[in-house]
Amino acid sequence: xxxxxxxxxxxxxxxxxxxxxxxxxxxxxxxxxxxxxxxxxxxxxxxxxxxxxxxxxxxxxxxxxxxxxxxxxxxxxxxxxxxxxxxxxxxxxxxxxxxxxxxxxxxxxxx
Amino acid sequence: xxxxxxxxxxxxxxxxxxxxxxxxxxxxxxxxxxxxxxxxxxxxxxxxxxxxxxxxxxxxxxxxxxxxxxxxxxxxxxxxxxxxxxxxxxxxxxxxxxxxxxxxxxxxxxxxxxx
Numbered sequence: 133x134x135x136x137x138x139x140x141x142x143x144x145x146x147x148x149x150x151x152x153x154x155x156x157x158x159x160x161x162x163x164x165x166x167x168x169x170x171x172x173x174x175x176x177x178x179x180x181x182x183x184x185x186x187x188x189x190x191x192x193x194x195x196x197x198x199x200x201x202x203x204x205x206x207x208x209x210x211x212x213x214x215x216x217x218x219x220x221x222x223x224x225x226x227x228x229x230x231x232x233x234x235x236x237x238x239x240x241x242x243x
Numbered sequence: 244x245x246x247x248x249x250x251x252x253x254x255x256x257x258x259x260x261x262x263x264x265x266x267x268x269x270x271x272x273x274x275x276x277x278x279x280x281x282x283x284x285x286x287x288x289x290x291x292x293x294x295x296x297x298x299x300x301x302x303x304x305x306x307x308x309x310x311x312x313x314x315x316x317x318x319x320x321x322x323x324x325x326x327x328x329x330x331x332x333x334x335x336x337x338x339x340x341x342x343x344x345x346x347x348x349x350x351x352x353x354x355x356x357x358x
Contacts, residue, residue, distance in 0.1 A: 224345070
């Protein structure tokens with residue numbers, strides 16, 4: 133079992149709709165969770181991080197964390213073609229900052 | 244402010260040759276990470292430095308790979324000898340704060356092709 137699992141997609145989303153991305157993790161002791169966006173041929177860039185159960189909103193993005201169920205999700209509201217990218221879920225392991233990345237979910241926003 | 248700087252951006256070499264990748268972290272960051280990304284294996288952590296000291300090198304695939312961080316502003320990842328299966332994008336990332344901090348900032352990557 134992989135430590136961090138994501139659906140690979142592609143997830144096709146009409147422009148203006150909500151994109152919902154899910155991520156599950158195996159280490160119950162994980163405390164910090166991150167969503168990175170990676171455009172094709174580019175490096176990952178941080179979108180959001182979340183530490184506490186519940187929702188965290190930043191603009192059109194909302195991260196949701198449920199530690200009891202060991203999942204973290206990302207919602208993208210009012211999806212735009214510029215949101216088309218691969219979204220990587222990352223979980224911090226231990227206390228030294230080591231991140232375990234999922235394989236990523238490709239999102240395609242169609243006009 | 245300059246972000247993480249990596250060089251070269253592209254490298255094409257022949258099997259058996261030595262390859263050296265370079266990274267300059269963001270000034271003031273005390274943690275540096277080397278990752279490798281391939282379609283098959285995704286983004287993998289190779290090695291992690293904190294305050295110039297290697298903390299976790301469990302991701303280094305084999306003895307052909309070595310990494311150094313002689314000072315806070317420079318790190319190298321060396322592959323000797325290189326093999327075609329080493330072809331990948333190699334990213335360097337840095338972060339600040341206690342115990343490595345939280346947000347890792349990635350460099351543009353080095354695209355390595357070993358023929």
